[in-house]
Amino acid sequence: MTDDTPRTRVGFIGLGSQGGPMARRIVEESYPLTLWARRRASTEGFAGTTAVVAESPAELGAASDLVCLCVVADADVEDVLLRPDGVLAGMAPGGVVVIHSTIRPDTCRHIADEAAGRDISVVDAPVSGGGGAAAERRLLVMAGGEEADVDRCRPVFETFADPVIHLGPLGSGQLAKLLNNFVFTAQVGLALDTFSFAERLGMDRAAVARVLGHGSGGSRAAAILSASGFDTAGLRQARPLLLKDVDIMRDVARTAEVAQPARLAQLASHTLSLLNAPPSS
Numbered sequence: 001m002t003d004d005t006p007r008t009r010v011g012f013i014g015l016g017s018q019g020g021p022m023a024r025r026i027v028e029e030s031y032p033l034t035l036w037a038r039r040r041a042s043t044e045g046f047a048g049t050t051a052v053v054a055e056s057p058a059e060l061g062a063a064s065d066l067v068c069l070c071v072v073a074d075a076d077v078e079d080v081l082l083r084p085d086g087v088l089a090g091m092a093p094g095g096v097v098v099i100h101s102t103i104r105p106d107t108c109r110h111i112a113d114e115a116a117g118r119d120i121s122v123v124d125a126p127v128s129g130g131g132g133a134a135a136e137r138r139l140l141v142m143a144g145g146e147e148a149d150v151d152r153c154r155p156v157f158e159t160f161a162d163p164v165i166h167l168g169p170l171g172s173g174q175l176a177k178l179l180n181n182f183v184f185t186a187q188v189g190l191a192l193d194t195f196s197f198a199e200r201l202g203m204d205r206a207a208v209a210r211v212l213g214h215g216s217g218g219s220r221a222a223a224i225l226s227a228s229g230f231d232t233a234g235l236r237q238a239r240p241l242l243l244k245d246v247d248i249m250r251d252v253a254r255t256a257e258v259a260q261p262a263r264l265a266q267l268a269s270h271t272l273s274l275l276n277a278p279p280s281s
Helices: 019-028 040-046 057-062 074-082 105-116 131-135 147-157 172-200 205-214 220-227 233-256 262-276
Strands: 010-013 033-036 066-069 096-099 121-124 139-144 161-168
Touching (some): 010 019, 010 057, 019 066, 019 131, 033 040, 033 057, 066 074, 066 147, 074 105, 096 105, 096 147, 105 121, 121 147, 121 172, 131 139, 139 147, 139 172, 147 161, 172 220, 172 233, 205 220, 220 233, 233 262
Parallel strands (some): 010 033, 010 066, 066 096, 096 121, 139 161
Antiparallel strands (some): 121 139
């Protein structure tokens, strides 16, 4: 991109703990940014930036070449895109919609079919790493879609992410994220059981966590538990999202007529049961 080339106009919807830092990195890199939120208060943190707040998703779409969504669930994505004053109603032909939310691959394909009638492309690009990683430009982006569309989005992704991995056709990013969250959910239960087992053996959990942090038996789940001081409150709060993603993964496997790995499925179910039980005193 030369200095006189117009920068991609970016729209962003979903300014929560994950999306907020992503949007801030985009505007900090001097991309023209338009925001919309159901609650106007969600945009107040951008008052000192060049970001503009739209009155509707359609107005945001009209002001954007690329629109990023980081809302929670399938219904939220469909609402902001497809409602009468949704993003697609305002966006010009040639635009790209990016779905950073973790949703069903079939929902992405349904949206792509609707968008194609308006000559708008769709990329699914769920993320992993959390808001802190976005702020530090090290978020993981798992992208699915046409290579040309992903390449068009890549400079914007790279304002908050490294690496950006293109996994294949539309829906591939969602499959990768669902697999990641399925494995993570299983590992949480394994880590909880491991630290409980170590304590019953008379070992110090913090010392064991240091060993796992440097040894071959470590995991991201064990590291997160250790960093929290073995407080499961955060993971319990995340349980609804973990449950949502595990359920989607199960549905995808059933639809594809592919058997889930039995042990992995059992561990994921075990974790969800542990996180649903009252915390031990």
